[in-house]
Amino acid sequence: MSSVMQVLPSGARAFAEYAGLDAKTIHERTWDAKKRLGKRAVILGHHYQREGIVEFADFRGDSFKLSQLAAAQADAEYIVFCGVHFMAESADVLRRDHQSVLLPDMKAGCSMADMAGIVDVEEAWDRLVRAHGDVFTPITYMNSTAALKAFCGARGGVVCTSSNAAQVLEWAWARKPKVFFFPDQHLGRNTAFSMGVPLDHMAEWEYRVQDLSRVNAKAFRPETRIVLWRGFCSVHTKFSKQQIDEVRAADPNVKVLVHPETPFDVVRNADLAGSTEYIIEQVRAAAPGTHWAIGTEIHLVHRLALEHPEQRIQSLQKNVCPCATMNRIDPAHLLWTLENLADGVVINAVRVPDDVKRDARVALDRMLALKGSGQVGAAAHLD
Ligand code: 13P
Ligand code: SF4
Numbered sequence: 001m002s003s004v005m006q007v008l009p010s011g012a013r014a015f016a017e018y019a020g021l022d023a024k025t026i027h028e029r030t031w032d033a034k035k036r037l038g039k040r041a042v043i044l045g046h047h048y049q050r051e052g053i054v055e056f057a058d059f060r061g062d063s064f065k066l067s068q069l070a071a072a073q074a075d076a077e078y079i080v081f082c083g084v085h086f087m088a089e090s091a092d093v094l095r096r097d098h099q100s101v102l103l104p105d106m107k108a109g110c111s112m113a114d115m116a117g118i119v120d121v122e123e124a125w126d127r128l129v130r131a132h133g134d135v136f137t138p139i140t141y142m143n144s145t146a147a148l149k150a151f152c153g154a155r156g157g158v159v160c161t162s163s164n165a166a167q168v169l170e171w172a173w174a175r176k177p178k179v180f181f182f183p184d185q186h187l188g189r190n191t192a193f194s195m196g197v198p199l200d201h202m203a204e205w206e207y208r209v210q211d212l213s214r215v216n217a218k219a220f221r222p223e224t225r226i227v228l229w230r231g232f233c234s235v236h237t238k239f240s241k242q243q244i245d246e247v248r249a250a251d252p253n254v255k256v257l258v259h260p261e262t263p264f265d266v267v268r269n270a271d272l273a274g275s276t277e278y279i280i281e282q283v284r285a286a287a288p289g290t291h292w293a294i295g296t297e298i299h300l301v302h303r304l305a306l307e308h309p310e311q312r313i314q315s316l317q318k319n320v321c322p323c324a325t326m327n328r329i330d331p332a333h334l335l336w337t338l339e340n341l342a343d344g345v346v347i348n349a350v351r352v353p354d355d356v357k358r359d360a361r362v363a364l365d366r367m368l369a370l371k372g373s374g375q376v377g378a379a380a381h382l383d
Contacts, residue, residue, distance in 0.1 A: 006106060012345045018336045023052075026331045030056060033338035041341060042076040044069055044091070046083035047276050048297040048326040053082045053334060062276035063087055063142045064161035068368065070094050070101070078102060078341055081350070082329045084110045088350040089146040090159075093360045102341070102348045104333040108325050110143055112261075115231035116183035118147040120207045125155075127213055128180060128227065131220045136227075137172035141165075141184045143233075146352045146360045148182065153362030160367060162260050163275035165191040167370055169226075178224065180205075183231030190260045190267045192226050201225045235323045236261035239295040243316050244269045247293040256316060257282055258295035266295060276300065283308055298322050 008014065018026075034043070034056060044066050045057030054060060059069045066083065070091035073079055079101045081088040088103040095101055128136055138157035140148045149159055156175070160168035165187055172179050181188035182205075189202060203218035205227050213220070219227045239262045247254050256270040257279055267273045272282055279296055286292070288310035294301045295316040305313040340347045352360065 008347055009345055011343075012340050012347050013336065013343075015333070015336050018332045021332060021335070023331065026335050027052075030331065030335045030338060033335065033342045036342040037078070037338065040076060041078040041080055041338070042073050043080045043082060046087065046326065047280070047300045047303070048323055049082050049329060050299055050322075050327065051303065052331045053329055054303070056334065057082060062161070062163060063090075064163045064275070065277060067091065067094060067142070067161075067364065071368065073099070078346070080104065080334075080337060080341075082334065084108045084113075084325050085350065086110055086113045086143055086145060089352050090142065090149070090360075090364060092350050092352045093146060093149070093357050093364055100346055100349045102337055102346065103329075103350050104337040104348060105328040105330070106348055106350075108328040110325055112141075112143050112183055112231050112233045113145055116140075116144055116148060116207075116229055118145065118151060121148060121151060121182060121229070124205050124207065124212065124216075124227075124229075125151075125180060127216075128219060132178065135176050136178045136180045137176045138180045138182075139168060139172055139188075140182055140363070141187055144183055146356050149363045150356045150359035153359035153364075153366075157363055158366040158370075159363045160187075161275065162187055163277055164367065164370065165260070166195055168367060169195060171366075171370055173225070179226045180229075181226055182229030184233065184261055185228040185230050186232060186236070186263055186267075187260050188226060188228040189264055190262075190273065193264070197225055203227050205229050233261040235297055235321070236295070237263060238320060239263070239266050239316050241265045241269050243295075244293070247314075247316065251291055254291045254293050255286075256293050256295070258316065262295050270295065280304065283311065283313065286311060297326065299326070 043057045045054045045060045067090050070079055071094040079091050081091050081101055081103050085108055088101050092101040138152045138155050139160055140152045142159055142161040158168055201223050203224045205219055206215050209215045236259055244256050257272045258266055258270040260273050283304050291312040293314055293316040298315055298320045299322055301315045337348050
């Protein structure tokens with residue numbers, strides 16, 4: 001993920017060999033490499049990946065389902081993670097000792113995860129705890145670095161994803177009266193509001209200022225139940241209420257279905273809101289002819305449209321861009337990773353340091369234990 005030039009192990013083939021290959025060659029050689037690897041490698045693909053990657057995935061899922069799948073891979077030596085860095089880190093935390101987790105392009109990061117640095121979060125936490133005492137549970141969205149997951153694990157906290165945020169908040173509030181939630185303010189706000197917490201009892205935490213306590217004064221009020229880090233997803237915050245008004249004006253019967261990383265007024269005005277798996281389930285269960293305007297990453301919306309020709313599926317926003325970092329995992333990078341692997345050279349391994357791993361595992365295990373009974377994708381319905 002760093003901008004420093006990547007150092008490859010000796011014997012590794014360089015990416016330059018792959019950059020100019022034509023699509024047909026890449027496609028054929030990827031199947032060959034996958035066959036050569038057989039059961040030694042399992043490929044996990046997030047729903048936001050492009051078709052040319054998803055085709056090779058042994059399993060597909062949202063971040064919660066993929067973390068369960070990563071934890072369940074007992075045999076494969078290699079888990080090739082077609083998603084973004086924080087997901088591969090989580091898989092590395094959950095993997096068995098004999099396994100390695102590989103991310104085909106180490107530059108596949110996440111701008112939201114980058115918005116919450118461990119030093120800034122520690123500083124905020126110290127101020128909040130100094131002012132309020134031991135009344136907070138820290139919750140980090142899966143879309144965060146392993147260091148933040150470890151921070152939560154070491155302080156009685158937990159990880160959540162968009163498919164279990166309500167259950168995780170419920171768990172936290174049963175233990176302590178307040179929650180410090182990061183990095184995605186929208187998931188936190190939308191979920192807490194759906195659980196009956198008024199906006200007045202929520203405070204944002206602005207981290208890009210000098211005078212933290214003055215700017216964040218609301219976070220220190222006694223009635224505040226949840227403090228929301230001011231992070232956001234650059235993809236999901238492109239959706240707006242105006243787009244909803246426009247699709248409804250064009251077709252009053254349209255059903256608006258959005259991800260909870262979208263802003264508050266988008267979720268409040270949508271018909272349905274939920275995690276990636278929840279979105280997929282709603283479309284699967286709908287009657288033929290249903291018209292959907294969907295507010296989430298465009299690769300998933302396109303795939304749903306292809307898989308459900310009996311329905312009318314459009315993106316809530318016209319001309320929406322894909323998630324740039326998810327999109328870094330392209331066929332050439334996947335082939336580069338698999339061929340090196342098939343030749344016995346491990347490149348692009350994501351390795352979380354052992355001390356971070358230990359505490360991050362505590363926070364991830366708490367989440368997995370909370371919701372381990374087949375409810376994958378049963379998102380908090382935010383109506
Ligand atoms: P989920 O996979 O939890 O729906 O999260 C969406 C997302 O933004 C992944 O980066
Ligand atoms: Fe990060 Fe948003 Fe992309 Fe997910 S969709 S990886 S949250 S930038």
